[in-house]
Amino acid sequence: MHILERSITRPYWEPRYRLIVRQYQDGWGQKVKNTRVTQIRGTGAGSVIYYTKFMNTANGPRPVGWLMLWKKAGWFCWEVSQLWVFPAYRGQGIAGELYKAAINADGLMLSSGKLHTKHSRCLWENFIRKKTFNIWAHDIKQLDVTSDVLWEDGSILTALTLYTEKVDRKSDVRLMALAKDWHGKSRSKLY
Amino acid sequence: MEKVAANCIETVSGRYIDLLNPTVDQIDVADFAWALSRMPRYAGHTLTALPYTVGQHSIVVTGLIERLMTQVSSPQRTSFYELTGFRQEIANYITPIQLMHGLMHDASEGYLLDLPTPLKNLPGMKEAYGAIEDKMMRAIWQKLGLAEPDTVTRDVIKWADRYALTVEAHHLMKSRGTNWTHVLELDMVAVQDFELPTSPIHIYQQFMQLYDRLGGDIASMGNK
Numbered sequence: 018m019h020i021l022e023r024s025i026t027r028p029y030w031e032p033r034y035r036l037i038v039r040q041y042q043d044g045w046g047q048k049v050k051n052t053r054v055t056q057i058r059g060t061g062a063g064s065v066i067y068y069t070k071f072m073n074t075a076n077g078p079r080p081v082g083w084l085m086l087w088k089k090a091g092w093f094c095w096e097v098s099q100l101w102v103f104p105a106y107r108g109q110g111i112a113g114e115l116y117k118a119a120i121n122a123d124g125l126m127l128s129s130g131k132l133h134t135k136h137s138r139c140l141w142e143n144f145i146r147k148k149t150f151n152i153w154a155h156d157i158k159q160l161d162v163t164s165d166v167l168w169e170d171g172s173i174l175t176a177l178t179l180y181t182e183k184v185d186r187k188s189d190v191r192l193m194a195l196a197k198d199w200h201g202k203s204r205s206k207l208y
Numbered sequence: 209m210e211k212v213a214a215n216c217i218e219t220v221s222g223r224y225i226d227l228l229n230p231t232v233d234q235i236d237v238a239d240f241a242w243a244l245s246r247m248p249r250y251a252g253h254t255l256t257a258l259p260y261t262v263g264q265h266s267i268v269v270t271g272l273i274e275r276l277m278t279q280v281s282s283p284q285r286t287s288f289y290e291l292t293g294f295r296q297e298i299a300n301y302i303t304p305i306q307l308m309h310g311l312m313h314d315a316s317e318g319y320l321l322d323l324p325t326p327l328k329n330l331p332g333m334k335e336a337y338g339a340i341e342d343k344m345m346r347a348i349w350q351k352l353g354l355a356e357p358d359t360v361t362r363d364v365i366k367w368a369d370r371y372a373l374t375v376e377a378h379h380l381m382k383s384r385g386t387n388w389t390h391v392l393e394l395d396m397v398a399v400q401d402f403e404l405p406t407s408p409i410h411i412y413q414q415f416m417q418l419y420d421r422l423g424g425d426i427a428s429m430g431n432k
Contacts, residue, residue, distance in 0.1 A: 034396065075374070
């Protein structure tokens with residue numbers, strides 16, 4: 018994983034927002050707790066799911082944050098592709114709620130994204146500190162290389178190097194998360 | 209030593225201004241820009257750590273009118289232009305003079321404070337405060353060499369003011385302005401164009417730079 022110095026800019030979140038609104042208006046998706054989930058079937062390479070938090074605005078219910086997950090065809094684990102919460106709604110636990118909908122309510126196995134902003138790094142640190150999920154480090158290029166992840170003395174303690182400055186072709190360590198009471202399969206009817 | 213008249217207040221530059229009968233020589237742009245850059249909007253009841261000031265709001269309103277002006281001439285009009293609901297001929301009417309009016313639309317508050325609207329609208333208060341505000345604005349326009357804004361200019365400023373209010377309410381208030389009367393129906397994407405409050409000294413500098421630029425534009429308009 019690498020640290021992205023800047024946060025996500027408008028060209029990256031705006032098309033996603035428009036897509037989610039269009040899907041919502043077309044009646045796509047189902048509700049998982051307070052979150053609406055929509056899925057785009059993949060074309061063979063993989064598939065994408067959006068977990069979206071809607072809130073009431075002056076124009077009616079609108080997405081204020083979403084978690085976009087991507088899964089390569091044949092893989093079991095979903096990778097976080099984008100997490101976006103509009104600035105005015107940050108600090109209210111929306112991101113955590115979206116992760117919980119995917120991991121706890123839907124029983125998905127999640128891998129952290131390739132790039133981490135300082136906000137997403139903090140979020141994962143919070144998950145580890147508060148033991149929200151079962152979290153471990155996994156090298157997705159050498160699948161037998163794993164390590165426990167603990168929170169000690171205000172930082173993450175693990176045997177693998179989580180954040181690297183340069184792309185390493187032989188190794189890519191990600192944080193993986195599963196529900197604490199996971200029983201071995203996805204609970205959602207969608208996927 | 210001669211005492212200051214009861215109607216007067218001292219400004220930051222050491223001038224005295226008669227709030228009930230202001231004269232042109234008592235007005236100084238730097239004076240009210242200084243005050244506006246540190247005067248909170250919404251009576252200070254905003255969620256951000258720094259207060260959102262009337263000065264920053266005035267700069268935002270000018271920016272919105274300028275955006276309208278530039279997008280009219282653009283062959284690819286964006287959704288922003290469509291949002292405004294103005295016909296092209298009205299938008300074509302905008303010049304640096306309208307921008308200056310936009311920057312100065314709350315200038316009287318630099319001397320008279322930003323009174324909450326319900327207070328301003330109280331019976332009796334509306335007439336009394338309205339008359340004082342009117343006198344102050346006339347003195348300011350005279351100082352800047354501006355004519356009184358016409359109906360079109362007032363409409364454009366009113367729209368930009370409401371647009372700014374909608375965006376500000378979304379970012380600064382707990383309710384997001386969903387139950388406010390004067391907010392516009394803006395898309396979630398449109399309300400993201402918002403800058404967090406910055407320090408008063410930065411706002412003051414931005415205000416003065418914008419004032420100087422618009423003053424230069426107006427002067428060059430007159431020379432043509």
